[in-house]
Amino acid sequence: MLGLLLTTCTKDNENLNVDLSTYNSDTYVPTPVDDWIWDNITKPYNTEVVYRFNRNLTDVSKDISPIRSEKVQPIMEAVLEGFIKAYARVKGEAFIKTYTPKQFVLYGSASYNTNGSITLGTAEGGRKIVLYELNGIDFDNPDMSLEGGNTVRRRLRTIHHEFTHILNQIVAIPPDFEQISKADYEADWTNNDINPESISRSLGFISRYARSVYTEDFAEVTAHLLVQGQIWYDDYARKSGVEAYRKLKLKEEMIVDYFKQYFDIDFRKLQEEVQKVFREKYGDKTQTFEYWFSKGDYAKSFTHRPGLDYHNTYGVSPDFTAMYQRAVSSLAAIGNAGRVLDSIRFDFIDTENMDMVMSYRNAALSSFYYAAMAYQINIDPNTKEVTFTRLPARGTTTTWTNTNTVGSALQEINDYLTDNVFTADWLPLENVPHEQKGNYAGFYLKDNPDSYFYGRLVF
Amino acid sequence: MKKIYYLFCAMITMSCSKNETINVFDELPEERIGKKLEELQDKLLESPYGWNASLPTSGSGGYGFYMDFHEDQTIDMFADLNVETAGVKGTSTYRIKWVMYPTLLFDTYNYITMLQDPASGVYGGVSGSGLKSDIEFEYIRSTADSIILRGKKYENELILTKASQSDKQRFEEGKYVDIIEGFQDFFFENKNNYIVITKGGVDYKVGIIYNHSTKTFAYETLELNESISRGESKFCYTIQGIGMLTDLTYADVTLKRGQIKENGGLYLYDSEGNEYEVFQNPNPLTPLKFLFNYNGTYKSIKIEGPDIPASLPSGVTSSFNDIYNDMVARFLSSSNRKVESVEFVLINSTTAKINIWYYSGSSRFLADASFTYTYENGIITLSNYTPSVSNSNWNSRLLQIGDFIDWIMSGPFRIDWVISYDPSVEGIGGLYRIDDPSSFFYGKAQ
Numbered sequence: 014m015l016g017l018l019l020t021t022c023t024k025d026n027e028n029l030n031v032d033l034s035t036y037n038s039d040t041y042v043p044t045p046v047d048d049w050i051w052d053n054i055t056k057p058y059n060t061e062v063v064y065r066f067n068r069n070l071t072d073v074s075k076d077i078s079p080i081r082s083e084k085v086q087p088i089m090e091a092v093l094e095g096f097i098k099a100y101a102r103v104k105g106e107a108f109i110k111t112y113t114p115k116q117f118v119l120y121g122s123a124s125y126n127t128n129g130s131i132t133l134g135t136a137e138g139g140r141k142i143v144l145y146e147l148n149g150i151d152f153d154n155p156d157m158s159l160e161g162g163n164t165v166r167r168r169l170r171t172i173h174h175e176f177t178h179i180l181n182q183i184v185a186i187p188p189d190f191e192q193i194s195k196a197d198y199e200a201d202w203t204n205n206d207i208n209p210e211s212i213s214r215s216l217g218f219i220s221r222y223a224r225s226v227y228t229e230d231f232a233e234v235t236a237h238l239l240v241q242g243q244i245w246y247d248d249y250a251r252k253s254g255v256e257a258y259r260k261l262k263l264k265e266e267m268i269v270d271y272f273k274q275y276f277d278i279d280f281r282k283l284q285e286e287v288q289k290v291f292r293e294k295y296g297d298k299t300q301t302f303e304y305w306f307s308k309g310d311y312a313k314s315f316t317h318r319p320g321l322d323y324h325n326t327y328g329v330s331p332d333f334t335a336m337y338q339r340a341v342s343s344l345a346a347i348g349n350a351g352r353v354l355d356s357i358r359f360d361f362i363d364t365e366n367m368d369m370v371m372s373y374r375n376a377a378l379s380s381f382y383y384a385a386m387a388y389q390i391n392i393d394p395n396t397k398e399v400t401f402t403r404l405p406a407r408g409t410t411t412t413w414t415n416t417n418t419v420g421s422a423l424q425e426i427n428d429y430l431t432d433n434v435f436t437a438d439w440l441p442l443e444n445v446p447h448e449q450k451g452n453y454a455g456f457y458l459k460d461n462p463d464s465y466f467y468g469r470l471v472f
Numbered sequence: 473m474k475k476i477y478y479l480f481c482a483m484i485t486m487s488c489s490k491n492e493t494i495n496v497f498d499e500l501p502e503e504r505i506g507k508k509l510e511e512l513q514d515k516l517l518e519s520p521y522g523w524n525a526s527l528p529t530s531g532s533g534g535y536g537f538y539m540d541f542h543e544d545q546t547i548d549m550f551a552d553l554n555v556e557t558a559g560v561k562g563t564s565t566y567r568i569k570w571v572m573y574p575t576l577l578f579d580t581y582n583y584i585t586m587l588q589d590p591a592s593g594v595y596g597g598v599s600g601s602g603l604k605s606d607i608e609f610e611y612i613r614s615t616a617d618s619i620i621l622r623g624k625k626y627e628n629e630l631i632l633t634k635a636s637q638s639d640k641q642r643f644e645e646g647k648y649v650d651i652i653e654g655f656q657d658f659f660f661e662n663k664n665n666y667i668v669i670t671k672g673g674v675d676y677k678v679g680i681i682y683n684h685s686t687k688t689f690a691y692e693t694l695e696l697n698e699s700i701s702r703g704e705s706k707f708c709y710t711i712q713g714i715g716m717l718t719d720l721t722y723a724d725v726t727l728k729r730g731q732i733k734e735n736g737g738l739y740l741y742d743s744e745g746n747e748y749e750v751f752q753n754p755n756p757l758t759p760l761k762f763l764f765n766y767n768g769t770y771k772s773i774k775i776e777g778p779d780i781p782a783s784l785p786s787g788v789t790s791s792f793n794d795i796y797n798d799m800v801a802r803f804l805s806s807s808n809r810k811v812e813s814v815e816f817v818l819i820n821s822t823t824a825k826i827n828i829w830y831y832s833g834s835s836r837f838l839a840d841a842s843f844t845y846t847y848e849n850g851i852i853t854l855s856n857y858t859p860s861v862s863n864s865n866w867n868s869r870l871l872q873i874g875d876f877i878d879w880i881m882s883g884p885f886r887i888d889w890v891i892s893y894d895p896s897v898e899g900i901g902g903l904y905r906i907d908d909p910s911s912f913f914y915g916k917a918q
Contacts, residue, residue: 035503035506037502039567039569039570040567041545041565041567042544042545044544044546064580065565065577065579065580066577066578066580067579075600076588076589076600076601076604076625077590078581078588078589078590078607079578079579079581079585079607081564081581082564082580082581121581121585121589122589123591125599125600125601129599
């Protein structure tokens with residue numbers, strides 16, 4: 014019996030020789046775009062790019078159009094420069110080769126949802142990222158606005174958002190992060206009544222979506238910091254209310270710390286790398302002071318006073334310092350009264366009006382006084398160059414009438430303002446840490462950048 | 473028991489012997505699949521001058537294409553979607569893939585994709601599904617000079633027929649645009665078109681209705697028993713003219729295609745190759761009374777536009793003209809109120825309404841009144857005048873409306889088309905007083 018059992022199962026091996034060359038895999042004749050993808054993405058990063066229509070890589074029940082072939086390379090260049098290489102430059106090739114999503118799937122139209130909304134991108138399990146509506150992106154004249162719905166910037170935000178989830182799968186989000194907004198998360202985040210932007214913002218969320226759950230909050234804050242940029246982030250936070258500002262800055266701090274502590278990634282450097290791609294590859298103007306200055310409602314004022322702490326760190330313009338010194342002497346000499354110049358403040362009332370306000374004391378140093386001069390700000394719409402025109406006094410309070418007595422002390426600085434063409438700019442980035450960049454700005458002589466006046470902005 | 477034991481032994485001894493695989497068909501599945509894929513690929517490349525193609529959509533009419541497939545899996549395309557797609561060659565890629573059947577995929581964007589694009593802003597249709605069309609087509613069968621494929625989701629047939637050298641040349645020279653514009657011009661200039669079809673020894677004037685925007689072609693004819701026969705087909709433009717995508721059959725005649733000849737005339741051809749010249753009738757072929765009903769093709773007669781206050785359609789003489797113009801003038805002299813439109817409409821099987829929309833300043837107001845009506849053999853009789861149905865505006869404006877009310881009450885009315893001396897004015901319906909046919913209310917039949 015046993016013998017019978019043993020001998021019964023002889024196996025014929027003949028048909029195991031399957032000829033795989035006859036297997037009909039889904040292939041196609043490569044085009045130059047395919048060669049570019051192979052050389053720049055698939056080979057170095059082991060990442061597949063599927064741009065030829067494949068219904069099975071998206072929602073099979075929906076009608077979704079393929080991408081135009083001429084849009085493939087531009088979008089993948091954006092992904093390569095603004096995401097893959099940004100990480101590679103900060104943390105090294107090995108890191109991004111290990112963790113980058115292994116499949117990018119591109120579609121030309123949006124993915125329409127039954128509730129009328131559209132999906133622009135999805136990610137699955139840290140392996141696959143699907144991008145939609147790419148036919149609508151103009152790469153020749155890229156829209157780099159911060160609000161644009163279908164832009165290179167918006168797509169990179171999706172990718173950075175999803176990649177943050179991948180990082181969170183490697184090292185979980187520190188529990189403290191969840192505590193910041195724990196009481197305010199709302200699963201029904203698309204509900205316009207429960208979660209309009211005004212409410213999510215006032216609660217300290219960077220977007221409506223961020224309010225859905227703390228993991229999305231973490232990814233949204235990270236993606237906004239990287240892609241919208243620090244200046245935008247700070248501006249958004251400042252205008253969201255005191256409590257929201259505190260929460261948003263706390264979230265930012267924890268994220269910077271998370272990247273440093275668990276991945277040894279300098280988040281500030283990563284932000285700069287992403288922003289640099291926008292500046293250099295897509296001509297992003299939203300990172301300039303001139304953009305925020307001409308937009309208005311960015312900063313209220315800055316003050317020049319000798320000996321401010323940051324003067325030691327970032328230096329001062331010798332030209333302007335000399336003028337200020339002459340103003341000190343000139344003020345003291347007026348009526349032999351020995352008045353003491355304290356500082357000069359530049360107030361930005363709106364995009365067209367600025368006041369220069371001198372603050373001074375009497376000889377006994379017992380009282381403070383102010384004297385103001387009004388200016389019109391003119392911004393050339395094309396070159397964005399700035400000129401100032403003197404305006405009559407805006408009022409009859411002492412701040413304005415004092416100028417009749419002591420204004421002559423500032424005559425030289427007044428002439429400097431009204432006789433020159435300036436460019437508005439941040440302090441050079443190499444001097445200022447990335448996260449502080451939006452805090453220091455000033456006006457440079459167009460023809461002599463060594464002559465300038467600047468200060469720490471008051472918001 | 474012993475029997476069971478033997479049976480058990482026998483089962484063991486026999487169970488695991490494996491026979492050589494016997495293919496029901498001669499070859500392994502992957503080999504047969506490979507052959508079918510190759511067949512489709514070879515077939516697509518077989519026509520030296522490319523293919524004329526047609527494709528109906530589920531969301532709108534039919535569309536015509538020229539497709540030239542290349543060995544490197546790129547494809548050149550023209551399409552009759554608009555002037556640009558008809559005149560400028562579009563290039564994209566395609567591939568062949570096995571999904572239940574050999575499947576042809578237009579796998580990067582081209583003109584055919586515009587029909588499938590879910591964004592209604594691209595080529596109309598419904599947001600989320602566009603014109604309801606496909607970019608994946610299953611290979612059904614082929615003949616010596618055609619390939620028949622079927623859309624994977626919406627199941628419309630994409631039919632490719634071999635193009636000749638001169639076809640290809642004509643597409644590349646932009647003649648496709650001329651064809652499309654030629655048809656649009658013909659139907660803009662010629663109204664009330666018909667062909668003559670003989671049925672049972674009687675010649676019928678069969679009206680033909682062309683709709684460029686929905687890409688549909690229809691016929692409509694009045695039978696002896698006063699019923700209306702109507703048929704409709706999706707059509708596409710071809711490099712010669714137009715082609716019907718479904719059977720358009722009246723009597724025994726199945727219309728297949730149409731062509732504008734050099735003499736400027738339009739001719740239709742049936743499946744037998746018989747030619748039908750298209751003639752023009754001075755009046756609309758089907759009397760309005762057969763089309764006008766609360767649930768019919770038309771249910772209202774409306775005076776509107778082009779400016780505000782609305783003026784009556786030009787080129788018509790009716791003693792109603794004074795009644796209307798006086799009413800508009802009274803509205804104007806009353807705080808500059810401007811009449812936007814005046815409409816007679818059948819709301820349901822018993823109720824008719826007069827709607828007067830007017831502006832006071834920048835606000836738009838409605839004054840309305842309703843009637844009970846009977847409608848027999850084209851005669852409308854109104855009764856039970858009820859002013860101010862939706863609001864009190866009718867009564868407030870009674871002074872301005874004035875003797876328009878008296879006119880409306882002076883029925884019964886016969887309903888019929890109104891012919892204007894101005895050839896650009898068409899589709900005008902009228903309510904003719906039975907007592908005085910020179911007095912009739914008229915406006916756009918809607």
